[in-house]
Amino acid sequence: MSVLVTGGAGYIGGHMVLHLADEGEKVVVLDNLITGFQWAIDDRAMFVEGHAGDTELVLELIKTHNIKSILHFAGSIVVPESVENPLKYYQNNTTTTRNLIEAAARGGVEHFIFSSTAAVYGMTGNDPVFEDAQLNPMSPYGRSKLMSEMMLQDVAAAHPIRYGVLRYFNVAGADPKGRLGQSTPRATHLIKVACQAALGQRDEMQIFGTDYDTPDGTALRDYIHVSDLVAAHGLLLNYLRDGGLSTTLNCGYGRGYSVREVVDTVKKVTGVDFTARETERRAGDPAAVVAGADRVRSMLGWTPQYDDLNGIVNNAYAWEKYLLTRNDRPEIA
Template sequence: MGVLVTGGAGYIGSHMVLYLADRGEKVVVLDNLVTGFDWMVDHRVDFVQGNIADNALVSRLIQDHGIDAVIHFAGSVVVPESVENPLKYYRNNTAATRDLIETCVQNGIKHFIFSSTAAVYGMVGLEPVAEDAVLTPVSPYGRSKLMSEWMLADVAAAHPMTYGVLRYFNVAGADPEMRSGQSTAGATHLIKVAVQTALGLRASMSVFGDDYPTPDGTCVRDYIHVSDLVAAHGILLDHLRAGGESRTMNCGYGRGFSVDEVVSTVKQVTGVDFPVVHGPRRAGDPASIVAGADRIRSMDWEPQFDDLPTIVEMAYKWERYLNTRNDRPAV
């Protein structure tokens, strides 16, 4: 048996590869390196640069490496960009995923795990959102992911394939051994932006909106450590391989922190009181989105890093390493 990890040179995908390699899995990474980095791919696995929509290439990888499962991370992930360039997102996230699924069916792939997003829920209330909530995404990014969820469910109903859909909330942190972390230039993740500001890589950081119906007026989000996230994928993969039924699950801890709380935590962890500029709301930002985490916890998933200062500290260490490695100028 082997696992094909698409987007395995990216932030979350590279952590998935580390997790699988650490437990002795045979792994093949397919990544076009548009946003990923070949140096983040673990040396214990096979790496191929290419496109997930390339039927001949993906078929060859499946056949040559005895692949029985695909874990699909490849795609575009910036919500504001999806509003400005929706066709890019429907091509990269929906059309390419459709082609990948077709290739998997043609080659008898038994299990498919899909990287989805909490953006499929759209504008929700202040209470944790469960997987059976009404799905009303408000961005092309969220819609592109939801379309892929629908395709996967329809295909699995028609073919001998089981699947897992994992809806990510706010992924943060880095590998505890500092083997990988969030490395994308210009990334918009709050914790990454805040630690970059603490390091002087940004002159200041912005907080978008302070008049939301939350305790301090800033948006509330559920932050999950990337290593806990990929461990959930591993548990789901084992479940499917053991004959378990297809599942859709939220990936979050079930509690949220406001933007101001995150910024304060970064200042405390780094010891740097960096400038923060409060500005108007961004269109489409829900006041709060926190995972209803009952399903994932029922899978015997036991988070190891459910602590905001720990997540921030690892992100900060990685950003310091990355800054030294790349010797890059301030942004």
């Protein structure tokens, strides 16, 4: 019996593969390598190059490898890009997920874990947002994910499949053992961008919006270490295997940091005073998104191990320095 991880050559999916392999699971990775890297896939996993929306390919993998659980990470994630090119996001996220769910239902998959986002909530105010809050995504990215959640719920009502949805807040950091990190050179993750600026790979970074209704005027986010995030997935998988009912859970720490606070932390950790230029807001960005994260702790017994902004930055910075040593590393345009 194997676990299928879509997008397993990417940032979060790659860390999920590490976690599952460390737990002794047999893992099959399906990735088209458009944004992922084959070198990022742990050697203990079997890799298949292909598209997560290729229903017949997924059905063949389910049959060949006796796959009973799917963890779906493949998709597009950049909010401003989704505003500029919504059809790309409805194709890569919603349509792909629809086809993957069809393969899961037809193939007799028992458990399906979906990588969702706090963007389904939209404008939340400065207080933590809980799973039963009104869903009002502000971007095509958020709507593409919410549509996928709805499809999964509907299919689970009609087929013997149980699912878990994890709504991520801001994922950051890198594997504490130095095995993997965020490797996309032009990624938009704030901590990665700031670390690249500290290393001189960017002439400057930008702070998008300084007039939000937040304590210092910059956007407020809940940053969760990627290793804590994938540990929650592992607990959720075990919960479903033990007969747990389908569920939707926030995945964050329940505390927010402003953009300025994050930039200051990166400067302190790295010892580099790089330029952070203030500019206009980006389309689709809410002022504050902080997790109400009680349910994931109580239901799964999830206890974060890396809830420390300095530590998150340290891990991210160490990975960026490692990437500089790779002979085949892509350059930042």
